[in-house]
Amino acid sequence: MSLLRFPVNSSDHVQGPDNASVTLLEYGDYECPHCGLAHPVVQRVQRYFGPRLRFAYRHFPLTEIHEYAEAAAETAEYAGFHGRFWEAHDMLFENQDRLGLPLFLAIVRYLGLSEQGLRDALAHGTFADKVRRDFLSGVRSGVNGTPTFFIDNRRYDGPVDFEPLVATIAAQLEYAMTPA
């Protein structure tokens, strides 16, 4: 059983309340087709549990096989720096078939952010360290491909489908709510 060595903290991008009973964490890659398929599943799971569930996302780009994965992750971080991480995140997954600089620029333009700012950040690798830290935290926790999910601090090895995810999270919720 692989355990998350680096629990979700303030440097993570998080949706849902900090005091939610259960945390779902995804290690993902914007160019990974399986992550693309998982994206709407995660959104459905979030809607199902509402404020009882907190969702966090960390980058795990496999840059040797995915040409745009690193720049996509850095684009999301650039948007995140300006408080718009999740909008960029959604748009990257929803437009996975046309990843590339024109899309990244279009996303920041849509969000009202500076295109030149993104160009500079990508050229200087301003957010490369953050992406690398995410990646390494995953490697040390037994992430061996994408997407990999952790429910609280335990790796979820089941199918990435709505029902089994909901069942596992519900069991963890029940466990979390049981008085000691």
Next chain:
Amino acid sequence: MSQLLAPGTTAPDFTLRVTPDQNLSLGELRGRRVILSFYPADWSPVCGDQITLYNQVRREFEKYDAEILGISVDGAWCHQAYAKHNHIHFPLLADFHPKGAVAQKYGAYRELDGVCERALFVIDRKGMIFWSYLSPIAVNPGADGILDALESLQNQEK
């Protein structure tokens, strides 16, 4: 399941094809740390993930002065095509002739299937096995065990 060579055993030396016209011997890497990753086959989906992952993590292995070598029974031409297709930047060795001979020395050969087990070894600078791990054949063992082993090896050598 096979019985892997245990920690504390001297890693058997070997010479295998690393490209269609070049050989690599374990002995050439003496003085450095070595990770041996035996895996069943090029192209199969799980190893694909595993080898892709190690390719991505190899900079971390380098921080521990460790060189990673992949070993399967695929031939050198197959390895070459596979490495090119997936941009693999570490050596893939062909335990091709006599088939599986090196894997057998390490206790990492599946006689029944005629392929290597999914097995990992971390070898210290003196050529001694420090850590070994046999993964279920269909499970990607990831890199966390290797990095933990390299970390404790480094601490021990301090």
